[in-house]
Amino acid sequence: MNTLLQQIKDGRIWDFQGGIHPPENKRQSSKVSIASVEIPSKIVLPLKQHIGTSGKVLVNIGDRVLKGEPLTKSAVFQCCPVHASTSGEIIAIEVRPIAHPSGLSDTCIEICPDLDDKWVSKNSITEYLDVSAENLIDHVHSMGISGMGGAGFPAASKLQTGLECTEILIINGAECEPYMTANDRLMQEHADEIIQGIEIVQHIIKPQLTVLAVEDNKSNAITALKKAIGNKQDIFVQVIPTKYPSGSEKQLINLITGKEVPTKGIPATIGVLMQNVGTVLAIKRAIIDGEPMIQRVVTITGTTLREPCNRWVLLGTPVCFLLEKHGYQPDKQLERLIIGGPMMGFTVPHSDLPVTKVTNCVLVPSRREITPYLGEIACIRCRICAEVCPISLLPQQLQWYARYNDFDKCEEYNLFDCIECGACAYACPSKIPLVQYYRQAKAEIRHHNAKKVAAVRAKQRFEAKKQRMEIEQQQHEAQHKKAAANRHKTMETLSDDEVIAAMLARMKAKFKQNKAANDVKLMVIDVITPAIQAEVAAKDQTEADNS
Template identity: 40%
Template sequence: MLKTFSIGGIHPAENKLSAGTAIQRLPIPSEVMIPLSQHIGAPAQPIVAVGDTVLTGQLIAQANGFVSANVHSSVSGKVTKIEEYTDGNGYKKTAIVIAVDGDEWDPSVDRSPGIKRDISLTPEEIVNKIGEMGIVGMGGATFPAKVKLSVKPGQCQVLIINGVECEPYLTADHQLMVEKGDEILIGIKVLMKALQVDKAIIGIENNKRDAIDHLSKLAASYPGISVQALKLKYPQGGEKQLIDACTGRQVASGALPISVGAVVQNIGTAYAIYEAVQKNKPLIERVVCVTGKPLQRPSNFIVRIGTPIRTVIEATGGIPADYGKVIGGGPMMGRALTNLEVPVIKGTSGILLMSKAESKRGEVSNCIRCAKCVSACPMGLEPYLISRLSEKLMWDECEVNKIADCIECGSCNYTCPSNRPLLDYIRMGKAKVMGIMRARAAAAKAAAESAQKQ
C-alpha cells in the first residue's frame, strides 16, 4: 500500500501530454523582459541603468528586504528600457528590458561541463549563496528559498523534496528528475548540509515510475537520501500534504512545516541550488513545460528568464488556431494570463493552452448540498459553507470555520457538480480574514509593548 496524505483529495485526469519528451534548449530571443518582482515579497531594486551593458548572469536588481530575491540578467546585451509592462493579471509592473547581443557570460559562473560533487562551502555560506543567486521556490509559489533555509541547527529533522508534480499536464519536474538525477541529488546534499540534517526524502507520485527507479538507483550511493513512492492523489504537492504523506506528521493550523521538524523544497529548486552553490550560476533559466491539447508538440524546454511566452509557445510548432485560455502554471492552481507578451519568470513551471471549449466554466446552479466538496477538501474544511459565508461578507464566521487554513488547491471547485465558484469566494474571504488576523496580531503586539514600557 503506497503512502499518501490522510484527508480528502481528488483524482483529476492526468493529461501528461509532454511526458517523456526530452528537455530541449530554447534559442535565446532577441529581447528579454525581466520583471523586478518574480517572487513573493517586495520587488527587487534595479542596480543598472538604461544604456548599461550587462553580461549573462550579472546581478541587475537587488533584493529589497528579507522576503525578496536578487534578479540577474539572463542574457548579455544592452539595457534598453526600465519601464512598466502589463503582467499576466493585467496590472502594471516594472521590468528591465534587455536587447540581446551574443551570449557572453559573467566570468564568475563555472560553465565547465562536469558534475561537481564536493561541497566546499559551510552551511552559512550555502544559505548566503542561495540568497545571492536569487533562488526562489520553483514549484510556482516563488517563496525566496533562503528564508526557508534560515533555521536553527537541530530544528530540522527531515528534508522533504517535492517531486510529486501532482498538477495535471505538467512534466517539467518529472523530466528533470529523469535527466538530471545526479545534479538533483547533489543539490539535496547541499540543502542537507545547509540545514544540518542527515535525512532527506524525495516524494514522487507513482505515475512517474521511471523517475522513481532512476533516482532510487542513484540515491543508493548518497547516504541519508531515500525515495518515497506515493499514491496518485491531488494535491499531494501541497507542502502540508506532502509532509503528511511522507512522514505521517500533520502541521497544525497556522503553523509552519518546521514546527514538525520538516523543510520542503521542490525538485526544480534542488537543481537550481546545485547550479547556484556548486557552479556559481544564478537563477537565469528554468525548465518550462509547454503543453495543452491544442498544441502540435507539447514539450519541455529550458528557457531563459524574460523570454516572452509567445516565443515559447511558437517553439512547439506554432501558435494553434483554437485556443481560448493560456495558463501560467498547471490547470489546478495556475493563473490565466491576460496576454502572451508576458515573460517567463522564475515561477513559470508550465504554460498550458486550453481550447475554446475547455476554457469556459460550466453553468452555475444551486448548491445541492451533496457534500462532495467536504470530502474533497484536503484541509478538512467545509468549502460550501466558508464560500457562502465569504459571499455574505461574514468574516468572523469565516475565521471560526478556518478559512485561513485553505491552501487554494481548487479541489472543491473541481468536484462541485453545480459548478459553483467556491474557491473564488473562499480566496477572497481568506485574504480578508488573514488581513483582519494580522491587524489584530499587530494591535495586540503594540498593546503589549506599550504595557511593557509603562
C-alpha cells in the same frame, strides 16, 4: 515500537483526507527530452517573481549587462535578487503587466539581447563542505533562488528557518498537477545534479533523514534517481500513490511522516523541511557552477500546439515566443491561455507576458479539452466539496461567508489554511468557482488587515509626536524659567540705572529683530504695488476698484 524515522525508512505511507483523481494528461509533453534554451528578441524581468519583497534596482536605461549579472539587490532573505538572463542592453525600466491571478502589473526591466550570451564572472563554491551553513545560505540568497514548485518562497529564507531544527528533509518530486511534466523530465535527465543539490542542502541543515518523494506514475524518474543515489545510505526514494494534491507541502508531509503542520504554522515547527527537485537543482548550479537562477524548465502543452514538450526557458522570455516555437494554433471558438495547470493555474488575457521563477507550465487547451465555464447554479448541499478537501475545511460555509463579506467568520473557519488546490471546485456539481471566492476573500482580508496595521502605526506616530512636542514644550518652559531666574539673580546685584539699561538693551534688540522682518515685508510690497496699480489702470474704470 519502531520510531517514526524507522517507520519512514521501512517504507510506511500515511494518507491525508480527501483528494481527487483528475485525468492526468501528462503523456502529451513527457514523451520527448527537454528542449534547449533559445534567446528571444526581448527579455522582460519583473522585479518581484516570488513571495516576498522586491529589491533595489542596480542598473539604468542604456547600461550593458552580462548574462548572470545582478540587476537588483537586497540584504533581506525575503527578497530574491533578479539577474540578467542573457547579455544585452537595458532599454526600459517601467511598470508592465505580469502573469498574476488578479492581472496586476509590476516594475520590469527590459533587456534587448545582443545574442552573444556572454557570462559575467561566475562565483562558485566547489569545496562547499569547508564552508559554513550561514555563508552557503548567503550565497543561495545572492543567486536569487526561489522555490520552483509553484509558491515561490525564497530558498534562503526557508533554509534559514530549517537550521538546527530539521529532523526530516523531504524533496518534493510528486508533481501531482495534471499536464505538468517538467519535474518528471528533470528527474529523468538531471538525476545526478539533483542528488548533488540534495547533498548540499543536507550539509546546510544536517537532517537525520532525507526522503525523495515521487508519485508511482513516474517509473522512469524513480529508476534514474535510484541509479544516481547508488550506495548512499542517507537518501532514499519513497514512492507515493498518485493522488491530487499529494504534491502540496502539507499533504506530502502528512503522507511521508503522518504529521500535520499546525494552523498558521510552518513545517519547521514539526521538524520538517521541504524543497522541490527543481529548487535543489538550482541550488547545486548556484553553489557548484556559480550560476544564478536565470532559467527554468517549463511544460508547454495543450492540444492547440503541434509540439507539446518541456523546454529550458530564460526567465523573462515572453510566452508568445514559446507558443510560436511550438506551433500554436488557437482554438477559434475559445482561445485560452493558462499559466500553471488546470487546477491551480489562472487564465491570462494575452501572451505578451514574461516567464518568471514560478512559471512551471503554459497550457493552451482547446474547447473540447477543457470545458469552458458556463456559470454557477445554486448549491445543492451535497457536501462533496467537504469530502474532497485535503485540509478538512468546510468549503460550503467558507464560500457563503466569503460571498457576503463576513470576513470574521472566514478567519474563524480557517480560510487561510486553504491551499487553493481547486479540488472542491473540480468536484462541485453546481460548478461554483469556490477557489475564486476564497482568493477574493483572502485579498480583502489582507487589505483590511493592512489598513488596520497602518492605522495603528499612524496612531503610534501621532502619540509619539504629541509626547515629543510636550517634552519640547516642557524643556522650552524650563529654559525660560531658568533664563528669568538668571536675569532676576543678576538684577539683584545691579543698581537701578543698570537694570533700566539692561531692559532698554533687550527692547532695542527685539525692536531691531522685528524691524528686519518688517523691512522684508515693505520690500515685497514695494515690488508688487506698481504691478497692481498697472493692472487696475488697464481695467475698465467702471468696475469697482477692489485692489
